[in-house]
Amino acid sequence: MQNDKHSANIKDVAALAQVSTATVSRFLNGNLNRMSDATAERVRVAIDKLKYVPNSAARQMTTKSSKLIALIVANTDDYFSTELFKGVSSILESNGYIGTMLDSDSDLQREKNLLAAVNSHTFDGLILQPFSTISTIENIMRRRAPIVIVDRETPQSPWPQVVTNNFDAAREATAYFVKRGFSHFIVLTSDLSAATNRRERYRGILAAATNVDVLEVSEASYNHRDIHEKLIQLLTKTDERTVIFALKERWILEFVPNLVLQGYIDNVKATATGFADTAVSRRLEPKMKLISQNPFLLGASAAEVMVQALKDGGEQNDDVIVVPAKFK
Amino acid sequence: MQNDKHSANIKDVAALAQVSTATVSRFLNGNLNRMSDATAERVRVAIDKLKYVPNSAARQMTTKSSKLIALIVANTDDYFSTELFKGVSSILESNGYIGTMLDSDSDLQREKNLLAAVNSHTFDGLILQPFSTISTIENIMRRRAPIVIVDRETPQSPWPQVVTNNFDAAREATAYFVKRGFSHFIVLTSDLSAATNRRERYRGILAAATNVDVLEVSEASYNHRDIHEKLIQLLTKTDERTVIFALKERWILEFVPNLVLQGYIDNVKATATGFADTAVSRRLEPKMKLISQNPFLLGASAAEVMVQALKDGGEQNDDVIVVPAKFK
Structure with missing residues (x-):
């Protein structure tokens, strides 16, 4: 029996189990349909006894994949x-x-x-x-x-x-709300400079609206209450109808439900939209129109x-x- | 120059770049601090010309890791x-x-x-x-x-x-609500038979309460409205104070916000709890006591x-x- 647990090879296993190396190989590859239960058990016991480690890196060498x-x-x-x-x-x-x-x-x-x-x-x-x-x-x-x-x-x-067609999708959604009398937009986003898709979305909003505030939230660290209060300030600073435009679903889930409960978002004076794919955002009442990317x-x-x-x-x-x- | 793109090896690259194989190896491993920019560029060009594929499986052979x-x-x-x-x-x-x-x-x-x-x-x-x-x-x-x-x-x-201590955590949370006058529990869960942690949680609830309904939701396919209506039926079938106990956060996020908006969950006649780890569930109003696992x-x-x-x-x-x- 082997003493060095790293040195057993497939031939040692085959010898101890009294089978061919091809049988050991079939066992290792889970190909058991041409093998009796007793044979499979003998191979398993031999592998355990010898602490045999099939070398998948070696197997990979042959396919390079x-x-x-x-x-x-x-x-x-x-x-x-x-x-x-x-x-x-x-x-x-x-x-x-x-x-x-x-x-x-x-x-x-x-x-x-x-x-x-x-x-x-x-x-x-x-x-x-x-x-x-x-x-x-x-x-x-x-x-x-x-x-x-x-x-x-x-x-x-x-x-x-x-x-995704980030620029066009954001511009079209913005134009939809402008046409319905919303003229003030609050862009709720993670760091704009960090990702091209966010910048494209922001550019799309600017292409269809002029009164646009940006509220950046750091993904690494933010204070929920601070952001919530800043949103209320931005929502109430003007008589214009306002859209909170979230460039990322997490910010909808995080801030919109409580704004709905407190009456700030009623789909009349203010509504919310954004890029969102989960069922949770779609089921919030009042229903919001959202941009779905199909990830x-x-x-x-x-x-x-x-x-x-x-x-x-x-x-x-x-x-x-x-x-x-x-x-x- | 090599024609067969699979046959170039590290020596071919070293020869074409006029460097040692050790230098090519350092380049491949991103170890550039002992190498001039010009040398690195020569190695890169040689690798591109020869379409050399460093064989990481071969490198792995030496470490078996x-x-x-x-x-x-x-x-x-x-x-x-x-x-x-x-x-x-x-x-x-x-x-x-x-x-x-x-x-x-x-x-x-x-x-x-x-x-x-x-x-x-x-x-x-x-x-x-x-x-x-x-x-x-x-x-x-x-x-x-x-x-x-x-x-x-x-x-x-x-x-x-x-x-996690699923049984104890579920039992203690249940006992907390029983002590405060809640006697009816609705267990909202994915297939109970499929996972041991769900069964442990259910056992924990049964260890502290007697009036327990179970509502199973299939993760693969469910109708939101059906489940929502079943929840309302279960909530209104008794005068007892009721706790919706979700064994998984997804079911809190999916069903609790609209039950709050419709007045069914008010923390007096009915409340909700469950295993939940995201900030979103914790920020729903009225505030619910939840079980956090710290995944x-x-x-x-x-x-x-x-x-x-x-x-x-x-x-x-x-x-x-x-x-x-x-x-x-």
Whole structure:
């Protein structure tokens, strides 16, 4: 029997279990339909006794493929991110790949660390909701694995991108409210400078309205009561009909329900809208018209682009695919 | 120059860039501080020209470690799952590992597929919020990588577990309301038979109250209006003071706000409580007392157990670590 637990190999297991190495291999790969229960049990016992560690890195050498795809999202706490991941996983799995999610936590340095980790590990590809610039990503991603950019359109990307029509969707929603007599807009957003999609949305609002206040909320740290009171000040500073326009669903869920309960949002003097995808926001009364992005579809589309690149041996173009948002 | 894009190796790159293979290796590992910009650029150009693919599987062979840990959660759309992941990632990263999240989507077969994928890939360990029984997990996980069970206490686990005191927390919260004159409880839950933590919570409620209705909501498919109306029927069928007890935060967010707006939940005739961790539930008016699990801490604790197992060469015990929930 082996004493060094790192040295047992598949032949040792086969010898102890009195089976062929092919049988051990079938066992390890979960291919049990040509094997009796007794045989499977003998193999299991032999593996346990020898503390045999099948070397998946060695198995990978033969295929040069891990079948793992990394999705780096900005914040896993956002429903947008997790639905994006569900869309990605769904398409990947039907093509024999496995989606795994990593969380940059809206932190540029953390995103860089994750990119370096993805670069140095055995991922077959990367789908990225980026904070970093293209040159930063290029500097870190040294391997030739396919990359797909998702959600945040990034200038000069050499890789394909799957994004929402942020500018048009925000402009159209704003124009809708202007037409109905709302002239004052409060843009409720995380740091505008940090993400291209937020800036595009803000530009869209400015393209259709002139009286626009901006209230930035730091994702890392904010005081709920302060923001709530600032919103009330902004809502009551004018007689104009006002729209609170949240660039992110979290800020709707966080601030709108209590403004409704306190009577500030009544759909007459003031209403709220924004980018929102969960059922929770849609079920608040009074009903608000919201912009839905369909993050599942964005993720599925990004995964389809990834699967195609993998089929094409890593060849990629710099197409921008737009999945339109819906205002309803 | 190479024509077959798969055949270039590190020596070809070094020769074309006129540097040593050690320099190419340093470049690939992002170790640029002993390298001029011009040298780095020559290496980059050589890699591009030769379409050189550094074989990370080969690099892994030397260490037999990928530094990747898989976390399989029940549903990435739940804040509980994503905070669990943030806790896991935080501890793993400070120990040189990378956390990746996979989503079983509350589907037993899907969980089995993911377990098989984790088993056959180069993950150093698995943290699992399980649906499967221990014997199913053992049958699939053939490699000797460490496993930690989280959130759902699983009988006969040979691996360490990090869980909440579900029974005690539910019983204590129920007793609190009974003492204040609430005698009728409506348990709002996903499929009770599917997860041990739900059953423990239900048992805890039954240990402190007798008039208990159960309303099960299917996560895969439910009609919001139907459930809303059933809740109103159950709330109004008795003169007893009633508590809606949600075993999962999603059902609070989904059904409680409109019951508040319609006057059914006033903290006098009826109130609501449940397991909830986001700020959104805590900010609903009137204020409800809720049970907080601290999923970040659960994840961080599970990751600490994992890191210790990895340091101990994979040796594990079957300790059950309880992270107590708070009722406030």
